Amino acid sequence: MTDMATTPGATATHASGAMPAPSTSSKGTRILGAISLIGTALVLLFAFVISKPDAQLGESIRIMYVHVPTVTAAYLLMIINAGFCAVTLWKRSRFADTMAFATGQVGTLMLALTLITGALWGRVTWNAFWVWDARLTTAALLFLMYLGYLAVRSLGGPPEARMVRSSIVGIAAACLIPVVHKSVEWWDSLHQGQTVLGKLKPEVSGQQYTTLMLAMVVALCISAWLVLHRFRLSWLEDQLDDVGLDAALEARRSEAAGVAINVGGAK
């Protein structure tokens, strides 16, 4: 039994030659994507060409224009992830669970970039890749915690169990952020007496401020774009799992029916 509608690909090419291949894009994401690209170009222009070196930090301030936006995006995504994890645990909603995963994965990516850019900035400013700065250390621990979240979620199993387990890990990580931050911050302050190093928090004003704000807005646009696509991809993956399960059940059922007929016929 062949049906034109069974293969979506066939439908797409057969029904109308102008229909685009199915993907996770939509009008919304295309607009967001365009804004992100233009914004990125603007930020690069501002960061490298238009804005001038800092009085204290020199050229290295240009790393700040990529480091602070990634930090901001990362923390924002983690907070949103925590919210969706809470909703997931409370309502057992697949939408919330999928949103939690998308924000969690993109947020972890941003955290990784935060650590890398922070280390590189530290290399320039203090000639050391890592100085156990409170913010970087907290980010490192957070990064590991969210790797745990992603690992628990990727273990799979029945969707209900998976969403309960991973949302618990996500909520726990979020609850621990302030605790971790306070303790590392206090620890850092105990070390302050031993060094005369400044912190990775220069005073920004005027043009630097504009560039930084622009970069942060662009980072948020990029994050939103990534989250939307990752959400849709994750949704598709889950749908395939469901469809695959249904298909397998169907196949087993028809096998059983076929065997029963054969047995009946052979008798």
Added chain:
Amino acid sequence: MLATIGPDTWWIIILAWAITVVAIVGYAAIVIRRGKRLSAQVPPDARRWM
């Protein structure tokens, strides 16, 4: 106190930006590509949340 000012600083700045751009573009590419592939496999009415 800056440890070094000069040509040494620039490659680190470029590196920071380059890693960021490459990572984000790479991640986006992977997600989009898999999205296209899976979209073709899933029946049209099940593709989106709404």
Added chain:
Amino acid sequence: MKISPLEVLRDASIVAGKDLRIEARSKVAINQVLPFVLAVVLLFGFALDAETSLLRRVTSGLFWVTVLFATVIIVQRTFAIERSDGVLDALRLSGLHPAGIFLGKVLSLVAQLIVIEVTLALAVVVFYDVSLSGGALLATTTIAATVGIAAAGALYGPLAAGARHRDTLLPLLLLPVLAPVLLASARAFEVALGRGVGGGWQWAAMLGIFAVVYLTLGVAVWGPLLEDS
């Protein structure tokens, strides 16, 4: 259904009693984890070239790192025994409050960890030539830290116990989360042993906060955790 704290505590003591009785009979912690802990003490000695002055300086940190390693093993063991023979289903159907089961697990972990810590302390005194001082701070720190560690272990243990690829997840889940506990307890120990300056009791207070946070989290989420995983 009104949950009475007294019932929860009673359930906790039932679960803790069961776990400790199992441990008393199987003696896994004593036969396997204690020797592991001693081995780690020796290994650090080898690693640091048996420089006694250096070892004395880093004792606080090494002590608590070793405790964390032992915790991973003990937690895995604690939840492995639930995996076998459908014990988990029995727990679910038993009518015990999830919060009570959680607290029972915490109590049993605390008991086992204290035994390990005392042994470790003796080993450290012997092998690293450490003289103990600041007993009150040491004791308070140990208790506060152990409760926090046990609560975290009882929270993440069930997540990482059970199916195929899950066991290896436990260190990844537990250790980053316990890093602040390690930080605070090591600093407090340093102060107690006369090596650090000031603030020892503040670190101990921080450990108390960690313990409360982990306990609260565990009590809050163990219901869904037990039902759905």
